[in-house]
Amino acid sequence: MAVFSIQKLTIGFLNVSFLALLTACGGGSTMTDNNGDGDGDSGNSINWTQGVFQPSNNFYQQCQALNEKHWLRSWSNETYLWYDEIIDRDPALTPAVNEYFKLLKTKQITESGANKDNFHSSLPTAQWKAQSQSGVTLGYGFKVKLISPTAPRQGVITYTEPNSPASAQNLARGFEVLEIDGVDFINANSQAEVDTLNAGLYPTKVGKSTSFVFKDINTDETREVILNSQTITSRPVTNVKTLADGSVGYFQFNNHNAIAEKPLYDAFNSLKASNVTDLIIDIRYNGGGFLQMASQVAYMIAGSANTNGKIFEKTIFNDQHPIFNPIDGKRLEPVMFTDEFVGFADNPALVAGTPLPSLNLKRVYLLTTSSTCSASEAIMNGLRGADIEVIQIGSGTCGKPYGFYPTDNCDITYFSIQFTGENNKGFSEYSDGFAPQNTTDNARLPVRIAGCAIADDFSHQLGDPNEALLAAALNYRETQSCPSATSIASKQGFAPARYSDTPAVQNTGAVNLAEQNKILPKQ
Known part of the structure; x- marks a missing residue:
């Protein structure tokens, strides 16, 4: 049975080992809210000195603007993976809480020139609960x-x-x-x-x-x-079917959210009953979610004989926390391949601990695009660490070996990178994603693995055996060969994206960013 089990998502900051009394730091700026107008800390002075931090618990759920900013500052210093790359600024000099939060991230770039942290975001807690627990947007x-x-x-x-x-x-x-x-x-x-x-x-x-x-x-x-x-x-799992005279299983997996657990259980049970010998999972639009759900999927692909005693992902926090988890205070333990139903949803459809089905496969085909991110990439990395052959069909993934605990303060849930993850072989360096071996895009530095670079095919419906990615996977299974590498620019007459000084269409609500993560809930 699984060694590591997470019961379900619980929004909220855990008060662990942060019990020091409030003490004045001295120097810097001071703000006092003696009249209760909400712009200070209800009568107590908050002093700021660069590089000196009070425990974040001193400011937790104190919902005046300055207190919230000081909580964010201290919490980031305690838990942010790259805490020593944050420029420490006086919270009193940035009026809005959300604007101050945006400053609490690294400005470093990767070797390929990309931003090191593209996933710093926040949502109203009610919106986040609806999205992650019920798949509601x-x-x-x-x-x-x-x-x-x-x-x-x-x-x-x-x-x-x-x-x-x-x-x-x-x-x-x-x-x-x-x-x-x-x-x-x-x-x-x-x-x-x-x-x-x-x-x-x-x-x-x-x-x-x-x-x-x-x-x-x-x-x-x-x-x-x-x-x-x-x-x-949303329906996180759809199009469950068999192809190639029934020997190949296929399904579309869109999100690692709480309501996906039972449909995943049903999908693997159905494909196991069909005695499939190969599996194609379509994760081209799956931005991530629960990390332990990714470990469940990986287990149901590979089975106990291929995963027993192997680490799915070892979580590594910043260098201040080599032994204990800074969020819950417990000794750090790796996420193993999870072989049982966890019960992520508030009203789970099965009893927690119900054994999961497995296909006992030594290889899997994964259909990917740049929207394949985080927990979806963890499936790839975790399986590769257990010597399961991962064959990638499509385009390079987003590149996010990082994750976080969603943390609520004053009805806002914050997503701030807190850990990275290594597989059973100690590998974690895929910040430019995974890409098929014959990918022609040299702008990034992805980890190249077996498979075929194929542009997303919008001229066919998902699950259609003639759709380009699915067709390439079926062909590779038979011939171990790829069609000529294609990119978006070569499909449907679409032009490649290029620099423009016109404003961009973008989802400013951060819902997509919140989905593009590995999530660890409270144990």
Whole structure:
């Protein structure tokens, strides 16, 4: 049975070994809130001296602005993976709490020139709970891939959720965005126009009515539809089927959230009953989530004989915490390959401890894109550490061997990188992602593994054996060969993204960033 078991997500900061009394640091700036107006710390002076930190617990859940900023400063110094790369600034000099939080990250870049930390974000706690526990987000029920976020833009629907406004209008994968609320999506170049595009694509309230014009890339037919935003419950596991005369299993896995555990259990049970000898998992849009769920998936692929006694991922915190976990105070223990049902959801469908099925495979085919991130990459790295052959079909992954504990303070949940992860062989260096061996993009420095570089194919539905990535996986299984390497620029006439001085379409709500992580909940 699994050595390491996480019961379920619990939002909240754990008060562990931070019991020192409040003491004045001396020097620096001082703010006092003696009149209760909310801009200080309710009557106590908070002194700041560069490089001197009070315990974060002294400020926890004290919801005046200065206290919140001092909590963020001390908490980051205690737990941020690159704490010694943060420029220590006086919290009193940055008015807004969220703006101060944005400063509490490294500014370093990787060897390939990318930002070292692209995943620093926050969400209202209520929104985060809904997203991670129930798979609930606000929108229309379609996911859009921004092939180029600046003019000339391309945005294409990747898939739609059932029983959503999008599916009710028969929108589907391969519909390209042309207009939003009368604004030209492709060529808009003013900030006001782009604000309209962002507001349309990423609504912030239920009932927002938005006009879209789409083009079907297969027929060039254009359609105008009006969609009303609502809360959307995602289906994290879909398209469970067998291919190649029943010997190959396939399913689409979109998110490591709490409600995915039972569908994953059912999918593997179904494929085991079908006696599949190979497996293709479509994780091209899976940005991550629960790390232990990734270990469950890896176990269900490989089985006990291939994983017994092996580490799935060893979590490593900053150099202040070599032995004990700074979040819960416990001795550091690795995440093993999890062979049982954990019960992530508030009302789990099975009793925790129920044994998981497994296919006992020595290889797996994974369909990936740049949206494949974090916990999804952990599946790849964990299996490789256990000598399971991972064959990658698609494009390079996002590159995130890091993770965090979502931490609430004053009704905001913060996502700040706190640990990195090594597999059973001690490997963790994939900050530029994993990429198929024949990838032609030399702008990054990914870890290259067996497989085929294939551009995402929007002209076929996911799960269609003729869709380019799935077809390449099936062909590789038979021939161990790849078609010519392709990139986005060579498919459907899309132009490669290039520098532009026009504003970018982007999800400013940070929902996507929050999903692109490995999450460790409280044990």
